[in-house]
Amino acid sequence: MMHGMTGNAEMMRPFAEKILPDGWTLIVPEARYNHPVRGLTWWRYEDYDADATRRANLSRRELIDVDSSLSQLEQIIAEQAPKGPLIVGGFSQGGAMAQELLHLPIADRIQGVICIGTRLVRPMELRMRLDELEKKRMFWMHGERDVRVSLEDGFAIASLFEGAGWAIEMIEHKKGHMIPNEYHESIQEWLVTFNDSL
Numbered sequence: 001m002m003h004g005m006t007g008n009a010e011m012m013r014p015f016a017e018k019i020l021p022d023g024w025t026l027i028v029p030e031a032r033y034n035h036p037v038r039g040l041t042w043w044r045y046e047d048y049d050a051d052a053t054r055r056a057n058l059s060r061r062e063l064i065d066v067d068s069s070l071s072q073l074e075q076i077i078a079e080q081a082p083k084g085p086l087i088v089g090g091f092s093q094g095g096a097m098a099q100e101l102l103h104l105p106i107a108d109r110i111q112g113v114i115c116i117g118t119r120l121v122r123p124m125e126l127r128m129r130l131d132e133l134e135k136k137r138m139f140w141m142h143g144e145r146d147v148r149v150s151l152e153d154g155f156a157i158a159s160l161f162e163g164a165g166w167a168i169e170m171i172e173h174k175k176g177h178m179i180p181n182e183y184h185e186s187i188q189e190w191l192v193t194f195n196d197s198l
Helices: 009-019 060-080 093-103 105-109 123-132 151-163 181-192
Strands: 086-091 110-116 137-143 167-173
Touching: 009 181, 060 093, 086 093, 093 105, 093 110, 093 123, 105 110, 110 151, 110 181, 123 151, 137 151, 137 181, 151 167, 167 181
Parallel strands: 086 110, 110 137, 137 167
Antiparallel strands: none
16 A cells, blocks of 8 residues: 655555455555655656646656656565455655556556546556456546545546456545545455455
8 A cells, every 4th residue: 555745655554454355465555756845756856846746748857757667666565465356556746656657567567546636647558558458347436625635536447447348436525635534444345355255
């Protein structure tokens, strides 16, 4: 479970531990880049102004950071995750990185993806990659009042994965760019449904 921009592993860990089903192994990786204000970031925006996260496309340099973070995540998973099925997820930038993991060879191990308050990074490339992979499951959640990542950008994720044949559980809440406490149990219940198949 991956934190968002300006967060860190310790900020994400209490939520991740709360939703973790019994007997599962938890990995809460930390992003590699320092954010200029606080915390860490999975990729560095060329300009951190208020509109940076709302741009449609990342720059070439930002995508290089994404690929570098993917390499870091691949190594962490290889070292810390037991062999076998994976569920990957995250909030905001972390949710984007969870989707990006599907580009790696470990995608065959990924059984489900959790995307909370996030966006697509490389939609065309991901659409092509999903055509190559088995159909899996996604938990999607986004806030109506999210000013950091628009609800429209969030819906683009659900549309892309649904079009690729994935089963999607969706929660649209009334709040902003956050993970509301009242939905933690819903995420855990979704995870528990994997117990019989993992």
